[in-house]
Amino acid sequence: MVNVDDSVSLTMSVNDESSRSDESLKHISRSISLRSYNKWSPTEHGVTLAWRDVSIYASKNTQTIKRIINNATGAITSGSLVAMLGGSGSGKTTLMSALAYQSSPGIIINGDILVNGCEIGPFMRRLSGFVHQDDLFYGSLTVMEHLTVMAHTKLDRRIQKHEINFIIRDVLERTGLMKCANTRIGEDGEGKVLSGGEKKRLAFATELLTQPAILFCDEPTTGLDSYNAQILVETLRELALKRNTAILCTIHQPSSELFAMFDQVLFLAEGRIAFFGDPDDAIEFFAEQGYKCPVNYNPAEYLISVLSTEIGTNERASQRISSRICDFFAVSEASQQRDLLVNLEMHMYESGTYRVQDEMKGFKQPNWFTVFYWLTWRSLLTVVRDPTTFPIFLREIKSGIYTTDQFYLANIVAMLPGLILEPLLFVIIAYWIVQLRPTLFAFIITAISSILVMNVSTACGCFFSAAFNSVPLAMAYLVPFDYILMITSGVFIKISTLPDYLSWIPYFSWIMYGNEAMNIAQWDGVTNINCTSLAATELPCYQSGDEVLQRYSFSSDHLYLNLIAMFLLYILFHLFGYIFLCRRTKNL
Numbered sequence: 001m002v003n004v005d006d007s008v009s010l011t012m013s014v015n016d017e018s019s020r021s022d023e024s025l026k027h028i029s030r031s032i033s034l035r036s037y038n039k040w041s042p043t044e045h046g047v048t049l050a051w052r053d054v055s056i057y058a059s060k061n062t063q064t065i066k067r068i069i070n071n072a073t074g075a076i077t078s079g080s081l082v083a084m085l086g087g088s089g090s091g092k093t094t095l096m097s098a099l100a101y102q103s104s105p106g107i108i109i110n111g112d113i114l115v116n117g118c119e120i121g122p123f124m125r126r127l128s129g130f131v132h133q134d135d136l137f138y139g140s141l142t143v144m145e146h147l148t149v150m151a152h153t154k155l156d157r158r159i160q161k162h163e164i165n166f167i168i169r170d171v172l173e174r175t176g177l178m179k180c181a182n183t184r185i186g187e188d189g190e191g192k193v194l195s196g197g198e199k200k201r202l203a204f205a206t207e208l209l210t211q212p213a214i215l216f217c218d219e220p221t222t223g224l225d226s227y228n229a230q231i232l233v234e235t236l237r238e239l240a241l242k243r244n245t246a247i248l249c250t251i252h253q254p255s256s257e258l259f260a261m262f263d264q265v266l267f268l269a270e271g272r273i274a275f276f277g278d279p280d281d282a283i284e285f286f287a288e289q290g291y292k293c294p295v296n297y298n299p300a301e302y303l304i305s306v307l308s309t310e311i312g313t314n315e316r317a318s319q320r321i322s323s324r325i326c327d328f329f330a331v332s333e334a335s336q337q338r339d340l341l342v343n344l345e346m347h348m349y350e351s352g353t354y355r356v357q358d359e360m361k362g363f364k365q366p367n368w369f370t371v372f373y374w375l376t377w378r379s380l381l382t383v384v385r386d387p388t389t390f391p392i393f394l395r396e397i398k399s400g401i402y403t404t405d406q407f408y409l410a411n412i413v414a415m416l417p418g419l420i421l422e423p424l425l426f427v428i429i430a431y432w433i434v435q436l437r438p439t440l441f442a443f444i445i446t447a448i449s450s451i452l453v454m455n456v457s458t459a460c461g462c463f464f465s466a467a468f469n470s471v472p473l474a475m476a477y478l479v480p481f482d483y484i485l486m487i488t489s490g491v492f493i494k495i496s497t498l499p500d501y502l503s504w505i506p507y508f509s510w511i512m513y514g515n516e517a518m519n520i521a522q523w524d525g526v527t528n529i530n531c532t533s534l535a536a537t538e539l540p541c542y543q544s545g546d547e548v549l550q551r552y553s554f555s556s557d558h559l560y561l562n563l564i565a566m567f568l569l570y571i572l573f574h575l576f577g578y579i580f581l582c583r584r585t586k587n588l
């Protein structure tokens with residue numbers, strides 16, 4: 001175990017060996033003073049996120065592997081606001097996702113990524129927040145409703161209700177959203193809803209609920225005008241300073257003012273680091289390489305354009321330029337300064353035996369039923385106000401807010417009231433208009449059968465939606481499946497006349513079960529059907545209810561079996577739906 005004194009003396013010895021300037025010593029010892037090394041406690045002492053020789057590959061299949069990041073080394077410390085810049089496709093999102101432990105399936109990462117001398121792992125979900133470029137929300141909820149659900153599903157279970165309310169108010173104030181607390185989030189293209197800037201701030205507010213030690217933001221200013229972009233970066237700066245949070249943002253073409261607001265800037269070119277240091281030093285470094293930013297020019301835009309690969313005739317020449325700049329940076333003073341900090345972290349990693357669990361076990365997940373309750377509440381609001389979308393579920397599952405079973409059950413429970421009330425209302429109205437059998441028993445069986453048919457149909461829909469990735473594909477299978485079950489429901493074909501190889505199909509037809517149960521309720525025990533009004537027609541005359549049932553190959557003995565069969569089909573479809581949903585979230 002390494003203690004504070006060891007770490008400081010280690011800094012000194014590293015410093016002596018490398019004969020670094022006083023300034024670099026000051027820089028390093030500033031980060032050391034933020035924490036002690038005899039206990040792994042990023043939430044208490046702040047974080048240093050360091051990565052060394054990180055290469056990232058994407059594999060489409062076993063034959064094709066593409067290198068996206070090439071030997072990147074760097075570190076960010078608590079309280080600093082760092083921007084990652086580079087041309088489109090230079091690897092910003094890929095590197096940031098890897099640092100946040102949020103890489104997609106098929107991405108291979110080589111190299112070391114450490115938080116306070118510990119290899120990153122699933123604990124990053126607790127320790128960090130990730131603000132995605134595209135804001136996905138349940139548009140039918142208000143800002144307050146959204147934050148309430150998120151707070152109850154993300155925060156420690158021991159936090160009291162009044163404390164949760166205080167935390168929500170605090171993040172609303174911090175992000176300037178107090179005035180729109182009761183505004184509907186809304187979908188794009190709707191009337192009076194949150195603006196783009198407010199939605200972006202809501203995405204931050206959601207992440208800030210857990211007070212993350214590290215915050216990753218993927219292009220937070222994209223889509224905002226320069227005024228809103230500046231306000232947002234100011235909010236981030238304040239957060240870094242006051243809460244000691246380490247913040248890493250990827251950013252596209254920031255204005256000169258925005259560029260100067262970052263503590264450090266990291267330039268990527270074709271997966272390599274072209275510069276990492278102060279914004280002013282970046283301008284100076286590029287000028288030393290012969291790329292002096294012209295007066296009245298936006299420096300970030302100019303430096304990115306120097307590093308960007310021009311497609312076409314100049315492609316090779318521009319690749320050579322960016323590669324040369326990366327080579328120069330690798331041996332520059334700024335790079336060596338950064339390496340000191342990274343090497344120290346690596347030393348901690350190699351010699352320390354930190355117990356990540358000690359820090360993480362202090363956190364108590366909200367209990368299963370609390371999460372289930374809040375998801376059900378959100379689903380109910382959404383069902384009543386607006387249907388929802390799948391991408392939000394995938395994102396929230398990926399960030400570990402809840403589990404698939406909680407989500408699936410919550411949605412079933414939220415749908416139930418509608419799926420009971422709707423068929424019940426239909427039966428109450430239609431039953432008496434059509435003048436069906438006027439007994440309470442017949443009425444109850446008809447109502448129960450209708451409710452079960454409706455629920456099994458929805459369960460079947462859930463199963464198909466979970467099993468297929470796209471609506472058209474799900475429909476391509478669902479529609480013929482539905483027709484087959486309808487045809488074999490007993491109304492169109494006498495079931496006993498089906499050929500042997502098709503005779504099993506009605507067993508899967510909940511429409512047949514519902515139809516048989518309702519027919520039994522109407523005809524069982526009827527003995528005297530009056531056929532006089534049919535005399536003039538050629539329709540056959542059935543004298544008793546039994547004869548009617550036989551006409552459809554139904555049997556009055558099957559009444560309760562039909563109801564049980566529909567219930568079993570309901571369970572079966574939901575079970576398969578759940579299994580397929582789990583399959584789709586397995587590799588997230």
Ligand SMILES: Nc1ncnc2c1ncn2[C@@H]1O[C@H](COP(=O)(O)OP(=O)(O)OP(=O)(O)O)[C@@H](O)[C@H]1O
Pocket residue numbers: 058059060066068086087088089090091092093094095104106107
């Ligand atoms: N899973 C993947 N499989 C194959 N290639 C990938 C994968 N992810 C990223 N890439 C490729 O890696 C390169 C870098 O992508 P990345 O999204 O990290 O770039 P970026 O700098 O964030 O770009 P932009 O600014 O346009 O969002 C791109 O060429 C992209 O096509």
